[in-house]
Amino acid sequence: MTTTTAARAAQPTTDTAVSFQNVTKSYGTVRAVDGLSLALHPGETVALLGPNGAGKSSTLDLLLGLRPADSGSVRLFGTTPREAVAAGRVGAMLQSGGLMEDVTVREIVALGCALHPRPYPVEEVLTRAGVADIAARKVNKLSGGQEQRVRFALATAGHCDLIVLDEPTTGMDVTSRQAFWATMRDQADQGRTVLFATHYLEEADAIADRVLVLHQGRLLADGTAAEIKARAGARKIAFDLDGAEPVDEQLLRALPGLTRFERHGATVRLQSADADETVHAVYALGIRPRNLEVAGLGLEQAFIALTEEASK
Ligand SMILES: Nc1ncnc2c1ncn2[C@@H]1O[C@H](COP(=O)(O)OP(=O)(O)OP(=O)(O)O)[C@@H](O)[C@H]1O
Numbered sequence: 001m002t003t004t005t006a007a008r009a010a011q012p013t014t015d016t017a018v019s020f021q022n023v024t025k026s027y028g029t030v031r032a033v034d035g036l037s038l039a040l041h042p043g044e045t046v047a048l049l050g051p052n053g054a055g056k057s058s059t060l061d062l063l064l065g066l067r068p069a070d071s072g073s074v075r076l077f078g079t080t081p082r083e084a085v086a087a088g089r090v091g092a093m094l095q096s097g098g099l100m101e102d103v104t105v106r107e108i109v110a111l112g113c114a115l116h117p118r119p120y121p122v123e124e125v126l127t128r129a130g131v132a133d134i135a136a137r138k139v140n141k142l143s144g145g146q147e148q149r150v151r152f153a154l155a156t157a158g159h160c161d162l163i164v165l166d167e168p169t170t171g172m173d174v175t176s177r178q179a180f181w182a183t184m185r186d187q188a189d190q191g192r193t194v195l196f197a198t199h200y201l202e203e204a205d206a207i208a209d210r211v212l213v214l215h216q217g218r219l220l221a222d223g224t225a226a227e228i229k230a231r232a233g234a235r236k237i238a239f240d241l242d243g244a245e246p247v248d249e250q251l252l253r254a255l256p257g258l259t260r261f262e263r264h265g266a267t268v269r270l271q272s273a274d275a276d277e278t279v280h281a282v283y284a285l286g287i288r289p290r291n292l293e294v295a296g297l298g299l300e301q302a303f304i305a306l307t308e309e310a311s312k
Pocket residue numbers: 027028030031032050051052053054055056057058059
């Protein structure tokens with residue numbers, strides 16, 4: 001695992017919001033969470049990334065006390081997850097769990113507020129989640145994105161210290177997403193810890209100040225998005241071949257440092273662990289590349305590079 005902020009971050013301190021110590025969870029022979037240790041702190045916005053089946057939802061289930069761990073310890077604010085949830089310290093928006101159908105948006109949100117130990121006023125919750133204008137509508141008449149916003153309203157029905165979101169913006173349009181993340185930033189600025197699992201890597205890049213990459217139930221990387229990109233160690237190189245001289249593709253494929261090779265007609269796209277060395281070698285082959293571009297990997301490419309490497 002990357003040693004960026006991870007070693008420090010795994011150590012629980014007195015103000016730790018979430019602490020996992022060597023947590024394991026299996027379903028039959030599938031080990032969904034495998035010796036996971038981490039600590040999250042107040043005010044952090046943390047993205048949980050990982051390919052399908054990496055253990056993200058299982059981790060969130062353990063964190064919320066919805067399932068018991070087989071071994072290890074999960075603590076929220078120094079208590080068990082169930083105690084923290086019962087005390088109203090945790091708001092959650094999960095993928096699973098249907099909404100009650102034959103009630104209006106206002107009724108279901110009002111119920112969420114009534115059940116919360118430290119609720120916000122219903123109108124405030126409706127407005128913040130962007131559902132005030134559809135408050136009178138029956139829940140079973142909502143679109144997928146509107147349903148997500150109602151789940152968001154329920155997750156923020158009261159004062160809490162930790163907000164847990166499992167793929168929260170699935171189905172939301174661009175405007176709703178932007179409004180959603182603006183609200184979440186606001187929540188984090190007020191000292192709350194926001195933890196969200198997502199497959200939208202650009203959201204993780206833009207929103208999270210810390211990124212956790214899970215793979216086969218283990219923490220593969222833990223750091224800022226910039227640290228994760230640097231950890232992937234590769235840069236991308238693109239250029240066009242001149243076309244005048246035929247180029248032996250085998251020579252290109254044998255360039256030093258290459259971790260990925262693609263050629264579409266005259267356009268060559270590479271990934272390299274040592275871009276300087278690769279580019280020098282291109283010139284040494286007598287090739288004069290046109291439109292040469294060298295750039296760092298985006299979070300998505302870094303994520304693919306890291307998880308592919310771990311799968312080898
Ligand atoms: N209730 C269950 N019974 C049996 N196996 C399960 C159960 N829940 C999860 N698993 C298995 O545990 C592993 C981790 O699943 P999990 O849902 O936590 O992954 P995930 O990272 O959330 O995946 P996705 O991105 O697809 O939502 C997978 O191999 C999955 O098939």
